[in-house]
Amino acid sequence: MSELDAALTVFAQEAEELLTDMEDALLSLETKPDDSETINSLFRAMHTIKGSSGLFGFNAIVGFTHEAESVLDKVRNGERGIDAELISVLLDSKDHTAKLIEHCLTQKEAALPASLAADGERLIRQLTGRQTTDMQQSDDSVQLEIEGGGEISVDDNWLISLEFQKDAFRNGMDPLSFIRYLRTLGEIKQILTVASEMPVDDDMDPESCYLHFKIAFQSDANKQTIEAVFDFASDDCDIKILPPNSKLEEYLNLLNAQDDNHVKRLGDMLVQVGALTQNDVNHALQSQQANVDAEQEAPSKPLGEILVEQHVVQQPLVDQALKKQEQTKQKLASEANYIRVDASKLGHLINLVGELVISSAAMNLIVERHGLSDAGDVAASMNALVSSIRDTALELRMVQIGETFSRFKRVVRDVSKELNKDIELYISGGETELDKTVVEKINDPLTHLIRNALDHGIESPAQRVAAGKPAQGTVQLNAYHESGHIVIQIADDGAGLNSEKILDKALANGLIKPDHDLSQQEIHNLIFAAGLSTKDQATNLSGRGVGMDVVKKNIEALRGSVEIDSIEGEGTTISIRLPLTLAIIDGFMVGTGQDRYIIPLSMVDECIEMNANECEIDEIQHYINLRGQVLPYLRLGDYFHNQIADSNRKRESVVVVKFGQTKAGFVVDELHGEHQTVIKPLGKVFERLNGITGATVLGDGNVALILDVQGLIQAAIKNKSRPAPFLTSQRIQ
């Protein structure tokens, strides 16, 4: 049972990936409808899902995907054009397939719910509706050409030999459809049918395939492309493709031109120049292996000989390749590959690395305390190793954000259709990496922000034209790294935020008072306040119960922040800033009194001495002059524990922290330096605590708290300046 479950899990994963690919392919077809590779991948997706569902006996899936597959086959053969309508139906079919798979996986035995079945029938009707007649015609036309007989001409043609197995029909393979598809690649000069296997009398089973084909085929396509035609038949058919003589010279030249840096296997060399495909080689290797098993005393035939015998390559090519192989002496490079790893195993590894970091800090402390000079070197090199292990372990969990981004293509497409707007999504920075756990949690806020941009940001085409903008609106998704954070930007070229409208609403809701003098930035930030909505009527897109306040809360829960930048009439840019990882950070340890705190190192700009003469400290106003700039500061000790200001302070330092555009100083008593910080959650009791985001265990076993720089700055601004809520960054530059 468990093996079957495991197999089902693999099936579910595989199907999900295939469906995702299929969606991407469909969306890219909208712009490039002629891309045959994309159409092929669509076909492959449906075909593979059909095949694996059949293995598990999910007949509902098989039935539906079979229809979709046949339609895609026609598209592939050029019998049916692909248009926006078909793409829509196919997208729906993809969704339907996903639903079917989910149904089959969750309630294996139960019958299909009526709604699902009805959807399926409707889609099948839409898919197949009008081209049944086409099918008949093309069948006939092929039949006419296969009449030929006699000798096949070798001159300058590919020689393709197809020996279908008897079960081919029963496995759903139709030789004709392959031949028909072959014609899209070039011209079939001649077809020779070989009926030698055909039984003469009653033994003949009309459901079996006895016919073999030899085809002279003229095409500029390479061998891989031609073989790909018969990709799906490879289990049921013996395929041999011999390149034309004119190609021979080309292959020989290519062989000579191959670099000498690696010794390659004969098969690989031939595959690389295009004379063979990997399938040919695998096939030959199998028969070689079979020979070895059969007659162990006799030396097995070399691969080259087998290949020539199997008529997949010409003798001169093999000779040349062998010569080339002799010339090069080095070992071949091993294949780079991906390994699928259970996420919980990775999580466990990262936890262990976290403990390792703490113990290594503890060891350093002991080495220092006892003054073991000879152990110092060892400790230092171990420390270096531990920190590179930490970085590598964290990198394991890093994924590119591109996959998350490309999901929004579908959202943009669907929503813009629904809204009758013409909107194009541009994606950049998809290769930017961040922690998988962060990626998972950013999906919902991103979806909301993008829907907002589509719904409220971009105007209708008519309004856009009237405003002198192109009718097509654009939404840009961008990501990049900046000082230990990833910044994700959602930019639209829509109407922008209407400050007056926001102010009116905020006044009406009592968020602000009429006498408040707010900057543009502050007004824009008001949209993150709960209960403020400037849209005149709610649409079904925005009525999802997730407001901008929830978006902001979700992002802040990830120790991130969100900034908004909007010019009325020109568009809105929302920037989300997130830490790269939630597990381990580089910290900067400071002390006030006997308390120690960690500031994320990525936010520390510089440290300066708190010198009354140089910095013009203004004790009443709480700011200093930092090289001509005003730098507000916060005395951490006073702020946290309400200590009464000590008149004769010791030497103090100012840690200048930077958060986005905002700079501020934290005044502390001691600077302890950099510290690898393993973030430990503080738990539910402290979940509403502002200013502290977590804790870490120090080398001496004590706990130090990690400061939430943004939270502290905002709280300080809130307290010391105006009592209006949601005033965020105070711009200094």
Added chain:
Amino acid sequence: MSNLIRRETGHAVAVQEQVGQYLTFLVGTESFAVSILDVKEIIEIANVTRVPLTPDYIHGVINLRGSVVPVIDLSARLSRHCSEVSKRSCIVLVAVETSEGSHLIGMLVDEVREILEIPPANIQPAPDFGTDIRTDFIQAMARVDDVFIILLAISRVLSLDELSLLSDLAQSQEHLIAASD
């Protein structure tokens, strides 16, 4: 300590019912008890890191074998003054169940006394008034040697919702103070 474990053999009827074990400890000079089933561990008071911007009853956080665990000052939580940490002070670690799973919380007490077996017959419901701690913190009153010991309702005393809520309140109060000076 001769009375460490006592059995109330006089009550034959009560023997049939399950006899509960309770950990008794001192807060200030008063005795309190909690069911031994709630107690995970008793540790000596170690280095406690205080957490800023929290009310008095949050004593701080400790490192318990690599996890960061909050410690509640039980005396302050029961509306008394903050405990003075002495040689006899201990942290009683209890598991508080919530919908999201079990959370470990430490209670700072002034002295851990003993484990008592108290038959259900000796346990009475809490009086409606007459005690100076919140009545919902009292699970029941137990009579031991003709003296009443308050059995604490751990889920109420260490209610995570309330603890986190109050730390919110305290914070805004502190901010008000900070803003006014």
